[in-house]
Amino acid sequence: MKYAIIIPDGAADAPIAELGDKTPLEAARKPNIDAAALNGRIGTVRTTPPGYSAGSDVCTLCLLGYDPAQYHPGRAPLEAAAMGLKLKPSDWVMRCNFVTIIDGKMVDHSAGHIKDNEGRTLLQAVAEAVAPAGTASGIKFHPGVSYRNLMTLSAGDLTKVKTTPPHDIPDQPIKGHLPRGAGSEQLLDIMNKARVVLKDHEVNLVRKQFGENQATDIWLWGQGRTKHMPSFKERFGVSGAMITAVDLLRGIANLLGWNNIEVPGITSYHDTDYAAQGKYTCDALDRFDLVCCHVEAPDEASHQADFATKIASIEAIDEHVVGPVIKKLQTFDQWRLLIMPDHATQCATRKHHEAPVPFLITGSHGKSSIARTYTEQAALESDLHIEAGYELMSYFLTMGKS
Numbered sequence: 001m002k003y004a005i006i007i008p009d010g011a012a013d014a015p016i017a018e019l020g021d022k023t024p025l026e027a028a029r030k031p032n033i034d035a036a037a038l039n040g041r042i043g044t045v046r047t048t049p050p051g052y053s054a055g056s057d058v059c060t061l062c063l064l065g066y067d068p069a070q071y072h073p074g075r076a077p078l079e080a081a082a083m084g085l086k087l088k089p090s091d092w093v094m095r096c097n098f099v100t101i102i103d104g105k106m107v108d109h110s111a112g113h114i115k116d117n118e119g120r121t122l123l124q125a126v127a128e129a130v131a132p133a134g135t136a137s138g139i140k141f142h143p144g145v146s147y148r149n150l151m152t153l154s155a156g157d158l159t160k161v162k163t164t165p166p167h168d169i170p171d172q173p174i175k176g177h178l179p180r181g182a183g184s185e186q187l188l189d190i191m192n193k194a195r196v197v198l199k200d201h202e203v204n205l206v207r208k209q210f211g212e213n214q215a216t217d218i219w220l221w222g223q224g225r226t227k228h229m230p231s232f233k234e235r236f237g238v239s240g241a242m243i244t245a246v247d248l249l250r251g252i253a254n255l256l257g258w259n260n261i262e263v264p265g266i267t268s269y270h271d272t273d274y275a276a277q278g279k280y281t282c283d284a285l286d287r288f289d290l291v292c293c294h295v296e297a298p299d300e301a302s303h304q305a306d307f308a309t310k311i312a313s314i315e316a317i318d319e320h321v322v323g324p325v326i327k328k329l330q331t332f333d334q335w336r337l338l339i340m341p342d343h344a345t346q347c348a349t350r351k352h353h354e355a356p357v358p359f360l361i362t363g364s365h366g367k368s369s370i371a372r373t374y375t376e377q378a379a380l381e382s383d384l385h386i387e388a389g390y391e392l393m394s395y396f397l398t399m400g401k402s
């Protein structure tokens with residue numbers, strides 16, 4: 001059996017007045033997806049469990065069959081997985097932002113979106129001050145993109161520590177928001193040492209000259225440890241691969257024991273090479289039992305409230321990904337395809353929405369008795385509604401087999 005999953009990120013939406021009260025999925029011309037719906041089953045699935053917000057991390061875990069309540073390791077461990085860091089279960093990992101604090105206020109949570117090379121130089125200086133080479137502090141710093149670094153600790157217990165995301169306190173006093181609770185002393189000490197090195201560092205002096213926000217401090221937050229996560233193969237007996245431009249999804253793929261397949265020309269926007277994403281998905285199906293192709297463009301268009309681009313991206317996914325992938329799947333005896341967004345993203349609010357999303361399963365088994373196209377409304381009207389989203393995966397993998 002061969003399996004493919006195509007995720008048009010954020011494709012589900014609400015009716016839009018300018019589209020004659022149609023949703024982008026209803027307005028888009030998508031002959032391949034609609035033909036697949038007529039030969040398959042549609043329904044709704046709740047990928048945002050109660051009590052969670054509809055983030056791609058939570059929703060994608062759920063979509064891929066992992067209950068976020070049991071397996072979501074927190075943002076920093078996911079980012080560590082995306083960077084390919086190997087953590088022991090006892091290691092702590094935290095976000096380590098470069099920030100601008102002036103007169104005790106959080107002026108900028110990104111230190112002026114500091115450039116990668118400047119951030120790396122500063123992080124090196126911080127590391128030398130906090131954890132000099134040759135000492136066994138167990139503290140390591142890992143440069144990320146721009147201001148988003150990680151710090152790992154192999155000693156200490158941060159279970160009782162409370163931290164605050166720096167973007168939650170714009171222009172507010174940091175007092176009361178610094179790491180607090182038992183075990184926080186170590187973190188405050190690291191932050192104090194960093195402040196001393198960063199003050200008057202050459203990189204900051206140059207930034208000051210150009211009128212850019214200086215990286216006055218590091219801000220530690222979002223701590224977590226990896227949770228034991230059984231691989232996808234262990235759980236479902238199926239090997240997998242991921243195609244995505246988004247780091248968080250690469251991280252999830254790493255945690256699942258999947259291969260990340262690099263695609264030239266892939267981006268998070270409508271300028272992604274849709275045809276290349278389709279072609280690489282087809283090629284990977286020769287090597288893996290299951291291939292997941294994630295396309296971020298509809299989500300990004302929704303965040304811009306750009307429904308025209310959202311429709312264009314759904315149409316491009318239909319033509320350049322779904323069409324070729326179905327053709328490829330049909331060369332195998334037994335196959336199945338799942339198409340669904342991880343969450344809805346509404347052009348009207350520019351935000352993710354936690355409502356259940358429409359899914360479509362088609363393949364060499366399973367046919368609908370009622371013919372419907374793939375839209376939010378048609379999915380609602382079907383009789384298939386999965387409340388615990390993580391249960392969809394085993395349904396997808398085993399439906400019609402027994």
Ligand SMILES: [Zn+2]
Nearest residue numbers: 009010056342
């Ligand atoms: Zn998403």
